[in-house]
Amino acid sequence: MELNILTLCYLIASVTFILGLKMLSNPATARNGNLVAAAGMTIAILGTIFLYTDSDGHKLHNYGWIFGGILIGAITGTYAAKKVKMTAMPEMVSLFNGMGGACAALISAAEFYHIYRNHQGSPDTPFHDLVPVGFYITIVAGAIIGTISYTGSIIAWGKLNGRVKDFSFKGQHIVNMIVLALVLVSAVLAYRSDIGNIYLPFILIGFFAFIYGILFVMPIGGADMPVVISLLNSFTGVAAACGGFLYDNKAMLTGGILVGAAGTLLTILMCKAMNRSLTNVLIGSFGGGHKAGAGGAKQQGTVREITLSDTAVVMAYANKVFIVPGYGLAVAQAQHACHELEKLLEGKGVEVKYAIHPVAGRMPGHMNVLLAEADVSYDKLMEMEHANDEFASTDVVLILGANDVVNPAAKTDPSSPIYGMPVLDVELARNVIVNKRSMKPGYAGIENELFFRPKTSMLFGDAKKVLQDLIAEIKNL
Amino acid sequence: MDSLLNWITVNQQIIYIVVLMIFVGIEVIGHVPSVLHTPLMSGANAIHGVVIIGAIIVMGKAESDNYLALALGFLAVILGTLNVVGGFVVTDRMLEMFKKKKK
Numbered sequence: 001m002e003l004n005i006l007t008l009c010y011l012i013a014s015v016t017f018i019l020g021l022k023m024l025s026n027p028a029t030a031r032n033g034n035l036v037a038a039a040g041m042t043i044a045i046l047g048t049i050f051l052y053t054d055s056d057g058h059k060l061h062n063y064g065w066i067f068g069g070i071l072i073g074a075i076t077g078t079y080a081a082k083k084v085k086m087t088a089m090p091e092m093v094s095l096f097n098g099m100g101g102a103c104a105a106l107i108s109a110a111e112f113y114h115i116y117r118n119h120q121g122s123p124d125t126p127f128h129d130l131v132p133v134g135f136y137i138t139i140v141a142g143a144i145i146g147t148i149s150y151t152g153s154i155i156a157w158g159k160l161n162g163r164v165k166d167f168s169f170k171g172q173h174i175v176n177m178i179v180l181a182l183v184l185v186s187a188v189l190a191y192r193s194d195i196g197n198i199y200l201p202f203i204l205i206g207f208f209a210f211i212y213g214i215l216f217v218m219p220i221g222g223a224d225m226p227v228v229i230s231l232l233n234s235f236t237g238v239a240a241a242c243g244g245f246l247y248d249n250k251a252m253l254t255g256g257i258l259v260g261a262a263g264t265l266l267t268i269l270m271c272k273a274m275n276r277s278l279t280n281v282l283i284g285s286f287g288g289g290h291k292a293g294a295g296g297a298k299q300q301g302t303v304r305e306i307t308l309s310d311t312a313v314v315m316a317y318a319n320k321v322f323i324v325p326g327y328g329l330a331v332a333q334a335q336h337a338c339h340e341l342e343k344l345l346e347g348k349g350v351e352v353k354y355a356i357h358p359v360a361g362r363m364p365g366h367m368n369v370l371l372a373e374a375d376v377s378y379d380k381l382m383e384m385e386h387a388n389d390e391f392a393s394t395d396v397v398l399i400l401g402a403n404d405v406v407n408p409a410a411k412t413d414p415s416s417p418i419y420g421m422p423v424l425d426v427e428l429a430r431n432v433i434v435n436k437r438s439m440k441p442g443y444a445g446i447e448n449e450l451f452f453r454p455k456t457s458m459l460f461g462d463a464k465k466v467l468q469d470l471i472a473e474i475k476n477l
Numbered sequence: 478m479d480s481l482l483n484w485i486t487v488n489q490q491i492i493y494i495v496v497l498m499i500f501v502g503i504e505v506i507g508h509v510p511s512v513l514h515t516p517l518m519s520g521a522n523a524i525h526g527v528v529i530i531g532a533i534i535v536m537g538k539a540e541s542d543n544y545l546a547l548a549l550g551f552l553a554v555i556l557g558t559l560n561v562v563g564g565f566v567v568t569d570r571m572l573e574m575f576k577k578k579k580k
Contacts, residue, residue: 021520024517025510025513025517038523038565041527048530060533062550068551069550073554073555074558076563080563081564099556100557103529103532103560107531107535110550114546134484233522246531249530259524269511273511
């Protein structure tokens with residue numbers, strides 16, 4: 001009876017996962033979709049704790065440990081998720097993903113140890129006599145994929161918050177391949193070892209997978225981290241599914257595979273939004289290796305600076321203003337000031353809209369979330385295609401901390417690393433005012449020719465401070 | 478070869494689930510607007526936290542003198558819970574902001 005109820009719990013959980021994902025991909029139902037999936041997860045967890053019986057009919061024990069662990073995890077997780085700043089959301093997702101990967105790897109390690117311990121008495125038995133190959137593959141795949149996902153996510157997290165710098169060396173891809181091969185060799189070795197000698201190869205599997213996760217993410221540029229996180233996310237899904245195989249657990253299996261498949265597709269969709277292929281992202285030119293060449297690009301002409309009062313005049317007397325937000329806006333937490341400027345200008349009869357590039361900021365949708373936080377109305381946010389149709393009839397484009405997404409080199413310079421990425425055609429507008437903190441290149445590490453165009457003027461400073469001063473200036477007009 | 482085919486036959490149920498789930502996963506998010514990429518990724522991130530079930534089983538099965546398994550299981554439960562709870566809460570926070578603009 002109890003087992004039947006548990007089966008039902010897992011069935012409900014699997015359905016809610018599918019339903020949740022479905023609802024998450026539609027703006028109107030997204031929030032409920034998340035709650036539906038969370039409810040299903042709760043059912044599955046509670047069912048496991050209270051109803052699970054193993055093949056010998058034993059119930060779970062160690063309840064103190066289980067509840068202790070859940071309590072610690074739940075409190076820390078909620079606290080971290082509630083406290084994190086909007087700008088740091090992507091890092092947080094990466095970190096949580098890493099936790100999931102580590103969890104999957106630990107499960108595999110524990111199972112491995114379980115087999116080892118049960119057969120300690122006969123150290124000469126070959127391991128492959130004890131474990132069928134299919135079972136072994138799921139254990140070892142869970143360990144490998146989980147570990148790679150863990151270290152990869154931690155590096156991605158470090159890159160997004162600037163603690164880890166891009167790093168690559170010549171022939172890195174070959175080294176990566178070798179390390180990956182070493183992982184697989186260790187896995188085969190472990191399977192062929194006697195039970196008494198299995199420790200070393202198993203530790204080597206973990207060690208090489210650990211290194212591979214680091215090397216895999218290290219050379220990929222920070223701007224591509226969302227894609228990498230999405231990919232690692234689907235890795236963790238597969239690792240979780242391995243656990244499902246191991247325990248013949250359908251909820252883990254469906255949940256894991258679902259995320260593995262959806263995550264992979266999402267990764268490809270994200271790449272498409274940048275008009276690049278996944279291979280290009282993973283081994284492509286954004287990687288630090290080419291940065292020096294592209295970053296040292298020729299300085300074309302001179303940069304023109306504009307004063308705050310001039311900016312105020314130009315904007316207050318314009319008919320139509322477009323604001324192009326970027327990561328700089330997020331870093332400066334200037335979304336509220338931005339909304340205030342928008343209201344002020346509207347009060348003066350200026351038409352104000354936002355042009356949102358699909359990959360502006362550090363994650364797709366980053367800007368939408370940020371501006372929504374400041375109560376900016378949804379219909380003011382224009383997607384790239386629509387915005388591009390309107391730039392020609394725009395008086396002023398105000399760029400707030402965006403760089404690569406407005407770089408005309410993506411259209412004109414085939415040698416540019418971002419060549420082919422769709423960009424906002426801001427140069428069609430009558431005036432372009434760029435707010436940046438300095439002339440430093442953007443995340444892709446390349447010069448932006450736009451800043452040297454005659455129509456462009458620069459307004460240096462922190463986005464929030466500049467906007468506040470600008471608002472004061474306009475009020476004084 | 479034989480053992481592989483045998484393995485497929487023995488596990489055919491699971492293999493069917495895997496294949497079908499791959500298609501469901503792809504189908505279900507096929508038309509997601511780019512605005513929702515981030516929350517969707519975050520939501521999917523929370524869902525693979527289902528790995529916590531495995532952690533609970535490891536923990537609950539560990540003999541009380543098997544300290545290594547206890548330690549591994551305990552750590553796994555903590556990490557898995559972090560993934561689940563943190564994942565869903567972060568996603569909800571992201572989506573909370575989407576909701577406002579609907580008014």
